Structures are given as C-alpha cells and as structure tokens.
Amino acid sequence: MKIAIVILLALSAGACQKQAAEQPPVVSDAWIRGAPPTASVLAGYLRLTAGSKPLALTAARCDGFGRTEIHQTIMQDGVAGMRGVERLELESGETVEFAPGGYHLMLMQPAAVPAADARVACALLSGNGGEIPFEAVVRGGAADDGESHEHHH
Numbered sequence: 718m719k720i721a722i723v724i725l726l727a728l729s730a731g732a733c734q735k736q737a738a739e740q741p742p743v744v745s746d747a748w749i750r751g752a753p754p755t756a757s758v759l760a761g762y763l764r765l766t767a768g769s770k771p772l773a774l775t776a777a778r779c780d781g782f783g784r785t786e787i788h789q790t791i792m793q794d795g796v797a798g799m800r801g802v803e804r805l806e807l808e809s810g811e812t813v814e815f816a817p818g819g820y821h822l823m824l825m826q827p828a829a830v831p832a833a834d835a836r837v838a839c840a841l842l843s844g845n846g847g848e849i850p851f852e853a854v855v856r857g858g859a860a861d862d863g864e865s866h867e868h869h870h
C-alpha cells in the first residue's frame with residue numbers, strides 16, 4: 718500500500734504546482750566594476766527581486782572566480798568597512814539593491830580579470846538549494862571613483 722500512497726502524493730504535488738503559477742526570483746541590472754588586470758578582488762552589483770516565495774540567500778558564485786561572497790558595506794566609527802553576509806532574507810516580492818555603499822558581491826581569486834564589456838555568468842544560491850542564475854556585465858575600467866574595495870573585516 719505504500720507505493721499507492723507515494724503515487725497519490727506525487728500526483729497532488731503536481732496539481733498544486735500547476736495551479737499556483739510560481740513567480741521565480743529575478744536578478745536585473747547586474748554589473749561588475751572593471752579593475753586593472755592585477756586586481757585580486759572585484760565588486761559586483763545587482764537588483765534582486767524575490768518571487769512568490771520568501772528567499773534566503775546564503776552564497777554566490779561567478780564563473781572564473783575562485784570565490785564569491787555576499788558583503789555589506791557598513792560605517793563604523795565614521796570608517797567604511799565591510800562584513801560578510803551569511804544569510805540575506807527577502808520577503809516574497811521584496812527587492813534588494815546591491816549597490817556601492819551597501820550590499821555587494823565580492824568576486825575573489827580571478828582566473829583572469831575580465832575586460833570591460835565582458836559578461837560573467839554568476840548565480841545567487843539560496844538556503845534550500847535554489848539557484849538564481851544571472852549574467853553580469855563588466856562596466857568601466859580601472860578608474861578609481863573613490864570607493865575602495867580593500868577588506869577591513
């Protein structure tokens with residue numbers, strides 16, 4: 718009888734998925750700040766909107782980088798520093814901006830620093846094994862706009 722029950726459950730789960738047209742999370746306007754070829758760390762920015770379910774980001778990865786972390790720039794005693802974000806939670810439909818001075822992706826250990834206009838395949842990973850793939854375009858060159866990406870953990 719166990720087999721029959723399993724089949725029944727599978728059928729009803731399938732029916733549920735059809736009824737509620739699930740809205741996936743969406744990443745838009747993803748970009749990476751261009752850096753000199755010798756750079757060891759690059760910063761990435763994007764806009765993330767959660768879908769019809771709440772979302773908990775726990776990690777990120779980008780092709781061509783040994784390690785990608787989610788960071789947040791914080792002011793402490795008047796000094797800008799940054800910390801790693803282990804879990805970033807969004808309500809369903811909520812939008813979070815990854816922008817200079819706030820959340821950002823820290824792309825580390827580049828195999829080769831990508832040139833301007835290059836596209837880098839990345840993904841945000843959620844706690845339940847979900848994956849949100851996106852492409853980030855490299856913008857600008859080595860020009861220093863005053864924001865340092867050195868680590869002050």
Ligand SMILES: [Cu+2]
Pocket residue numbers: 788789799800821822823
């Ligand atoms: Cu950082």
